[in-house]
Amino acid sequence: MSDKLDRLAHLAGIEEGWHDFFGNWRPVSAETKRAFLAAMGFAVEDDEALARSLDEFENRPWRRWLEPVQVIVQGQGAAEVTVTLPADRDDVEFRWELVEELDIRHGGTFRPATLPMLEEREVDGRLCRRRLLRLPGLPGPGYHVLRLTQGEDEASMDFIVAPPSAYLPKALEEGRVWGFATQLYALRSERNWGCGDYTDLGDLMRVAGRLGAAAVGVNPLHALFPNQPHRFSPYAPSSRLFVNIAYLDVEAIEDFAECQKARRLVAAPAFQGRLSEMRNAELVDYVGVASLKRPVLEALWESFREKHVAQDSPRAFAFAEYQRQGGWKMEQFATFEALQEHFLEQGPEMGWWRRWPQEFQDSHSQAVDEFRESHADRVGFYLYLQWQADLQLAAAHAACMEYDMPVGLYRDLGVGIADDGAEAWSQQTLLSLGVTVGAPPDQLNLKGQDWGLAPFNPIAMREDCYRPFIAVLQANMRHAGAMRLDHAMSLQRLYWIPRGSSADQGAYVRFPVADLFALVALESRRNRCLVIGEDLGTVPEGFRERMQAARLLAYRLLYFERRDDATFKEPGEFPDLALVAVGTHDLPALKAWWNDYDLELRERLDLYPKPEMAPEERRGRQQDRERLVWALRCQGLLPDDFPTGRDLDDGQIQALQQAAHAFVDRTPSKLMMVQIEDVLGTEIQMNMPGTTDQHPNWRIRLPLTVEEIGRDERFAGMARRLLEGRCPAPQRDKVALS
Template sequence: MTHDLDRLSRAHGIPPTYTDAHGDRRAVPAATRRAMLRALGVDPERDAPDDGVPERRMRAPDDARCFTPAGLRDAPAWGIFCQLYELRSGRNWGIGDFRDLGDLAGIAARAGADFVGVNPLHALFLAAPERCSPFAPSNRAFLNPLYIAVDDVPGAGDAPPDLHDLRAASEVDYPRVAALKLGALREIFDCAPFADEAARADHDSFRAERGDALDRHATFEALSHHMTAEGRGAGWRGWPAPLRQPDGAPVRDFARAHADEVAFHVWLQWLADRQLATAQRRAREAGMRVGLYLDLAVGEAPDGSAGWGGDVMLRGLRIGAPPDLFQTQGQDWGLAAPSPEALEARDFAPFRDMIRAQLSHAGALRIDHAMLLWQLFLIPDGMSAIEGGYLRYPMPQMLRALAEESHAARAIIVGEDLGSVPRGFRGVMRDAAILSYRLLYFEQGKRGFTPPRRYPACALACLSTHDLPTLADWWQGRDIDDRERFGLVDAETSAQHRTQREDERRDLLAGLSLAGELSEADRRTAAGSAELPEPVMLAAHAFLAQTPSLLMAARLADIAGPQAPTNIPGTTDEYPNWRKRSPTPIEALEDHPRFAALAARLSRIRRRPSTSPA
């Protein structure tokens, strides 16, 4: 019986074992594999082991190479990463918006930067704005309307008088922001949604182009608001059974009865799309070779609009990560995964449409947890992450679709290849011209930090990500303190990490000095400094700029704050993840001493050519 289950699992892309972070083989429980097979529509007790899918292989076809601008190989670029919501300005409504994004792109371009990267901009849950994680979206094919700059919408009136507190706050108050923005936008929609007939025609063209998927998402949003008002929640899983099927008569009846509300949410998507397009146009017109660098989350919330009805999403399984050196019990991200067989049956149209939507106004796209192109670690409902297992995906076909969309949009693809990376995966990424994602914190070995010359060219290099501390916090070990404070590690482990961090600080100073970016005097001063010295901050970025990696990025948080963590993995209500705002207004960034010094140093090392072939 076990032998038959092994054969049946393999036949449907479910390996019976996997290699863990320690290099040991770990068996996937039989109950896990049975649950995964049932989610795929396979009866593990009845179906024949040989009735499966063709064996899935980790490889990149010859015709699956993503777009790379020719000029980048001769003149690598640098840029800035930020969380869009964290941007502060004198005119926004307590949350960064698409106007701020265009303004930041202009400032960065004048300083020599070639791109501005942001967090995922996916549609979340407008009826539950407190669900603010950009990595747990309702639908990755659509945008978050809270990023609309209301004052850029024709017909907008004066800003509400109570914006002062929101603008001054250190954290985004999502419920208040949503109430004010949606209220103001609804007034415009009810009064005069289009400035002229050209705008109306553009809206109608957008609606026709996005088709049924847009109408379904807009219907979901309208219904979600009604269900929330009734106390049933924003996600479809809490709704009455007849409303859980978007193609059913009750949902069609609702859409007809509330056509104006559905149209409002279509209009919001049109506004968001056009404002994002304007931000990308401003970035390119300012001289950026890449422009906007967007981010694709690994999955979607199981109760969002993407998983509402249909057969693309697997039911009863959640995306996560296996146990590793830091997360000994594994991770449960609570996200829904697509069915590989459903994707194949539709010639990968859902995947293509999602990628195309992301690339429509971007010069680069980061794929979070790029291993999704080959396999996802899935956890059956009722089980823990330690009991999960992998499901393989048709990698050659997905890479081919990704490459085609990349070339159509002339956009660079970056793959976040951190964590549990299967052997050979990075080689396939390189074959597909997908840039690897290399972080300074992780690029170290027995001899210290990896020298710049040893970084790969087909990569993006940066200090850290939204899940990791700023360099100032890293230097002081505040991330170690946070993990202990929130019960993620015990005191003994924290003590070991602090000792290790002291060694890493010494190794970093040695590496920066060896690379010629830190003087001996600054090195000696830094060695005894409890706080991060400014020369070390500048030298660490210059160190990465020296690498042959095609792209190099600096986090806005490292330059102008917020210094507090963006997100502390493993926490929920204990810490205000995805809420911290920059203390520095965009209007003051150009004159910020650190920004000016850093931009000048990076531009000397990575000088933008006078002509931009990209």
């Protein structure tokens, strides 16, 4: 049976092993293979079940005329389709019809015996032959359908044609641009309620536009858990198909001006006192902010129902149209929100849908349909919140149009979802529940990482014609000019961990990389959305070359761009088709990096597998400081006597920050992103990978308000230094640096 297990695992995409950071080969155990196969839906509980699963999986393609989907890239594949037909129908006439996305139809007939034969196999006592059907030509890029008919029998497949590369804005085709990167929750303002919101985002877009920036990048805006506001990690969402309503600007909702009850709630002295506490807090208090926003949002929904829905007003029509466009997925999402609210009233342990009564665990059950009808008001409330969030996000992105920003809002697509959220509940058959996603040990996370996320099942995803993957792309390219693929290597393979095992006991699972790249390119073109692939960490051979061919921007950080001898690369050694930055949210700000803030934190939180690694890392950091100063000196960006020890004064930190960004600016890379916390010279790290509540991840707020950032000379100075090389001519007339 071990041979059968190995073969089934190989066919399902489970790799035999992996090399760890230290070069050791880590073979995958039989137990891990069985756990992964079970998560993919295979019966492997005993040898007999394993043999049946292997037989069914190997013969599945021979039992159907067409595969569920075929993806062809223009210029890289012929207009041909593999058909699998019984040999006893070789001389029977079949009809084919290709229906284009715009309902343009093409068709013809063929007899299987006239087609080139590829191979044959006897299945279920019947000889089947695989042949090649050549079509007259390819339709344009889009989602088409191919049908075969013979008598009363019919088969169909999704026939997807993709462009060879993703969208690249004209400003990046012709030159280089720059932008700001930040975390939306971290934004302060004179008017927000203790957490950055969509209005703050729009205001920051205007500040960035006035300074000549091409883009503003933020953390994932995925829908979290409004009934569990303590679950605030943007990378562990309930759904990536919808947006986070915690970022709603309550007072900007149109109904606020019409709702006396809401205005009275906000005007109350006790409310204003709590609001002042939230606004002035050092860290975001998500539970406290939610306790302020929720009753006001409830009042706004009540007002909207009475003054618009009941009166069939134009706004009621706009709301209905939004729901129509959202379709069944949106209805299911709002139903989940209402169900989770309902069951949480019975106790906090009821937040996970696996603990709900059996009839509610199936999102398609009659009980769920009946709940949706009997709780239509609560479902409507969550639809209303999504509608308002979508409107405010659209307005924030539209702010970039005022300053001709070549990119605009730059969104982040997380690599997975929480397995107890709305997306997992509604798409159970498409996910691999029972495993989690993470990363093997590397130099930053020596124990490996378990992100606790549920991955797509690559087999089920293909059987469903990649629709869930396409939907996620479309949702996150909405109201955006760029999208970052977090852990882009997931297009080719993803590191899975059996639930309950340590992070170094996982294995890689392959995904249909060619098809997924093609779909990214197709949606990028259709949405005119630049795509950045975060390709840090362990990168499979050939992956970066594939990214370059598809015109996905690579992700290059100054800290990591080294030669084999660990010295920093010169600017000219960076790739042009890339995003370049000093650091990112998972790394310490430049000042914190210089002062060993992250190393001391790792030691304090026991993140080193061996105690002796901590002093080794500190010695290594001293060498890195010396290497960085040397690289900056060689570019004439720092004086020869610039110190390399810790405890720089404020002037020296500012000189270091300016030199590091000037170094990055000299690279040919198309897009340069500037972390706001680096410009401010803060000693913080927004997220410490490998931690949960040991570090205030996703809660740290910036020391300045958005209004103050717009008046801060440090930002104006940064913009002046980037103006000539990275600000396209149409923008320059609108740049305001005084």
